[in-house]
Amino acid sequence: MWIKKVEVGVDESSIDPRFLFRAEFEYVVDKEIPLFISGFLKTPDGRKLAAIDSEQELSGYDNIVIPISEGNSSSSGNERSVYSRKFSATISKKAIDFLEHQRLSRSTKSVLLKVELEIATLYLDTFSGKALKIERQPGNMEIEIEQSSWLRNFSEKLGLGEFLIIEFSKHHIQLGADLKSMWTEKLDRALTRLGEMHTLLNEGKWDKVFETSRKVWDIFKLYKEDHDSKEELKKLFEKNNYSELGFEDLLKSIWHLHEFSSKFIHDKGKKGQDLNPIPVPQKEDAYFMYMWTMGFVNLINEKVKGIVAE
Structure with missing residues (x-):
């Protein structure tokens, strides 16, 4: 099981500043059932910003099953499917200020985040007499939020206020x-x-x-x-x-x-x-x-x- 993509936004229903993520995971049909997700939101160099909260419901979870009886599987063992999961990270004011400081130090003025997850799945081990096992797998992904998106969709909602983007271009002119x-x-x-x-x-x-x-x-x-x-x-x-x-x-x-x-x-x-x-x-x-x-x-x-x- 692995992450296909992650989208990020802000949970506007939360009093505390909170990132809201929507992730798509790919899994092997008839062999894996996702159980829970935990992890941390980090900076690119590995410093922790917030813990991941994965209490949201799975999308399509009820349709994910593992057939136990022999010969009852509808899959060849290689078929893959995708399910979606929402999780969040409540972030402190200090962490937000740190992200903003790091953003302003970059030439692109973008925000870089690293999502480090541990994904627990119920896994059908066909090599051990079809035993069911709990398997834990890492799932990591880096996210870049561009300057325009950060200022338009994130900064005010996270308590940083509204910003006006000013572009300055230095011209190399052919003069006398x-x-x-x-x-x-x-x-x-x-x-x-x-x-x-x-x-x-x-x-x-x-x-x-x-x-x-x-x-x-x-x-x-x-x-x-x-x-x-x-x-x-x-x-x-x-x-x-x-x-x-x-x-x-x-x-x-x-x-x-x-x-x-x-x-x-x-x-x-x-x-x-x-x-x-x-x-x-x-x-x-x-x-x-x-x-x-x-x-x-x-x-x-x-x-x-x-x-x-x-």
Whole structure:
């Protein structure tokens, strides 16, 4: 007896977070009857997340029989059939957070699970005078839940909240020597800082997220009147019908956000006055700064593509 496939979802009727699995098993007709299933839900490296609960009813169980009397078997001994079974795994908040942390560390942002089962069957041993025996067999399968499916069908139901998927693509553009050198270097450095911010979010270091975000702003320095990035970028925005006023308003918003982030880093204002109260960044503050910074870098990244048309 072995597993053909496993589908996974969330048990929405449960108060506690619970994965719900539906598995199809293949068995030998007239020789095997499934009795019970036990096991564990694990991470890919074998760490236990939850125990498997297999109290759900078998589908079609009543039709699975072993003929005892000789010559009464309708099977040749090699015929196989399939039955379905539902089982679940109630998972703790700590385990869910661990899965989310592991997911975010992968380039695919997918969730990887390992189902390790022990399947007990009543087995007809024809080599021992047709004796009935209980046989235990392992049944293991790895499951990958893709990012889009996890965010759409799992995260909120498991208590992680709703998420918005943001895709960022780095463009390798054929630019003139000077422009290529300037923008490639800036975008490469900005992407490195974004990666650092992502790691800091996973580690819960909210204050460090703010410190690193300011390093991104400092790469471009668009709020500096005489900086080379400003005039070059202004030309690119104008190609998309940005007015000079609109571009200046964008720069002002960047400057104000830069100033806002400084309040979480410096204990005193520019004139030396105490800040009262001293801001302590929370998770939502850090995520706001990360999303804003990523959006800003993505905006620059896309506008720079316009150089190709020249």
